[in-house]
Amino acid sequence: MTEGRAIRGKNNEINFDGVKIKKLNKTNFALSGSMDVTVEIDDTFELECNLYKKQGNEYKLTPFHIGPYKFCDYIQNKALAYDEILECSDLPQRKDCPWKKEKYTFNKCLIPTNKVPKFLDGEYRVDVTLWKNKESAGGYQIFFYVISFVG
Numbered sequence: 001m002t003e004g005r006a007i008r009g010k011n012n013e014i015n016f017d018g019v020k021i022k023k024l025n026k027t028n029f030a031l032s033g034s035m036d037v038t039v040e041i042d043d044t045f046e047l048e049c050n051l052y053k054k055q056g057n058e059y060k061l062t063p064f065h066i067g068p069y070k071f072c073d074y075i076q077n078k079a080l081a082y083d084e085i086l087e088c089s090d091l092p093q094r095k096d097c098p099w100k101k102e103k104y105t106f107n108k109c110l111i112p113t114n115k116v117p118k119f120l121d122g123e124y125r126v127d128v129t130l131w132k133n134k135e136s137a138g139g140y141q142i143f144f145y146v147i148s149f150v151g
Contacts, residue, residue, distance in 0.1 A: 002029045002111070007129055007139035013039045014130050014138030019106060021142065029144075030088075030108040039137075042098035045071040046131045054123035068131060072097035085109055111142065120146050 002023070006016035018034040046068040052059035069078060076094050085091060088109040092099050124146065129139035 002142070002144045004031070004140055004142045007127065007136060007141055009130070009136045009138035012138065013037070013132065014041070016138060016140045019140060021111070022108070024108070024110075029111045031106045031111065032108055034103050034105045036103050037099060037101055040098050040101060041071055041130070043070040043072045044132060045137060047071050047074050048127075048129050048131065050127045050129075052125040052127070053120075054125070059125045071130065122146055 002021055004019065004021040006019065009015075015036040015038070018036065019031055020033050021029050022032055024030050047066075048068040049066040051062045051064040053062050054060075066078075067074065075082060075097050079094070082091075082094060085106075086093065089104060089106045091104050122145070124144055126142045126144075127139060128141075130137045
């Protein structure tokens with residue numbers, strides 16, 4: 001199972017409601033759909049990514065995280081998979097930050113499942129959140145399983 005859902009921000013400045021995860025085949029999943037950005041996203045925003053592991057009935061924060069980083073600094077200098085995302089979306093180029101108010105689309109952007117260590121069996125959640133003045137401006141959650149095969 002791999003699925004995703006939008007994280008609602010206080011003022012819904014960045015709305016991921018139109019983004020869905022679709023299964024392409026047995027091992028590949030992709031993001032498709034649109035993200036509405038209702039304000040200019042600049043370095044007054046911060047981006048953070050946290051990994052949670054399911055334990056019992058709840059997800060517990062793990063030590064694995066990215067940020068928080070100033071948004072444009074992250075996009076221009078640190079975003080690991082950004083070049084791949086540019087190939088399947090109409091997001092601005094790295095140098096074109098701040099992002100303008102616009103609807104951005106994703107067209108089968110592969111989720112890099114090959115980058116997840118295979119020894120981390122379990123059920124996980126990744127939260128990608130944008131913050132403005134320490135309040136959520138929006139984000140996206142991805143839920144997934146890691147299963148290793150011995151043999």
